[in-house]
Amino acid sequence: MTTLFGNKLKVLREVKQMPQRKIAAALEIDTATYCKIEKGDRRAKREQIEMLAELLDFDKKKLIRLWSADKIYEIIANDDDASNILNIVAENIVEYKRKISKV
Amino acid sequence: MTTLFGNKLKVLREVKQMPQRKIAAALEIDTATYCKIEKGDRRAKREQIEMLAELLDFDKKKLIRLWSADKIYEIIANDDDASNILNIVAENIVEYKRKISKV
DNA sequence: GTATTTTTGCCAAATAACGTCAAGACAAGA
DNA sequence: TCTTGTCTTGACGTTATTTGGCAAAAATAC
Numbered sequence: 001m002t003t004l005f006g007n008k009l010k011v012l013r014e015v016k017q018m019p020q021r022k023i024a025a026a027l028e029i030d031t032a033t034y035c036k037i038e039k040g041d042r043r044a045k046r047e048q049i050e051m052l053a054e055l056l057d058f059d060k061k062k063l064i065r066l067w068s069a070d071k072i073y074e075i076i077a078n079d080d081d082a083s084n085i086l087n088i089v090a091e092n093i094v095e096y097k098r099k100i101s102k103v
Numbered sequence: 104m105t106t107l108f109g110n111k112l113k114v115l116r117e118v119k120q121m122p123q124r125k126i127a128a129a130l131e132i133d134t135a136t137y138c139k140i141e142k143g144d145r146r147a148k149r150e151q152i153e154m155l156a157e158l159l160d161f162d163k164k165k166l167i168r169l170w171s172a173d174k175i176y177e178i179i180a181n182d183d184d185a186s187n188i189l190n191i192v193a194e195n196i197v198e199y200k201r202k203i204s205k206v
Numbered sequence: 207g208t209a210t211t212t213t214t215g216c217c218a219a220a221t222a223a224c225g226t227c228a229a230g231a232c233a234a235g236a
Numbered sequence: 237t238c239t240t241g242t243c244t245t246g247a248c249g250t251t252a253t254t255t256g257g258c259a260a261a262a263a264t265a266c
Contacts, residue, residue, distance in 0.1 A: 004195060019211060030257050035213060042255070061184065069191040071178050073199050075171055076192075081164065086193050088172040092107060093185055096176050122242065133226055138244060145224070 003040035004066040010038045012056040026055055106143035107169040113141045115159040129158055
């Protein structure tokens with residue numbers, strides 16, 4: 001199960017030639033856990049993204065986007081109807097915030 | 104906390120002038136639980152959507168879309184960056200399925 | 207071959223989501 | 237006002253899901 005987020009971490013890390021061990025240490029988690037994050041079977045905590053962005057020299061906002069995108073994808077992954085659903089959300093973002101819907 | 108899904112249920116139900124009690128009974132859940140589903144502080148189970156669509160005479164697929172949209176919205180609700188995230192998902196849906204990313 | 211890094215399976219602990227109960231709010235009608 | 241029925245809410249115990257770490261296995265490097 002690959003994720004945009006985990007995949008990006010891996011690529012960035014390899015560019016820096018940094019072992020997982022180092023990153024795990026910085027996050028104060030087990031290497032196994034970090035490994036799982038890269039592989040996409042554990043999710044990084046939002047707070048950890050900050051540290052990751054810094055360690056890997058990558059824009060924090062962009063990293064958060066990937067992290068969120070993965071969560072969203074998981075919801076629609078098994079839906080033939082995925083793009084329609086995304087459209088509904090996009091169309092209703094404003095109304096959601098007003099707590100009124102146009103649907 | 105309003106949801107597209109819960110709101111739709113409420114509207115449809117009111118059109119039919121049906122009490123929550125009846126729907127709750129059909130779903131074999133407490134009225135309180137159903138009430139929360141309409142209000143958006145409990146989530147219907149996917150299997151329940153089928154029954155709801157039937158009871159309320161509404162297209163099942165559309166209902167599922169709203170239900171999924173709510174889940175997605177929850178993820179990006181507190182993000183200034185919401186549309187960007189949706190775009191990333193949309194752009195990567197195909198690649199996700201190939202387990203390769205373009206990001 | 208040995209050492210290092212990465213990956214996996216498993217489990218207990220933590221977290222989140224759930225459904226129900228009981229009580230309260232609200233509206234309509236007597 | 238009192239009653240009846242509907243809707244809503246908070247609290248609480250239960251269930252389900254997610255989590256992190258350990259230990260051991262794979263894979264890779266030396």
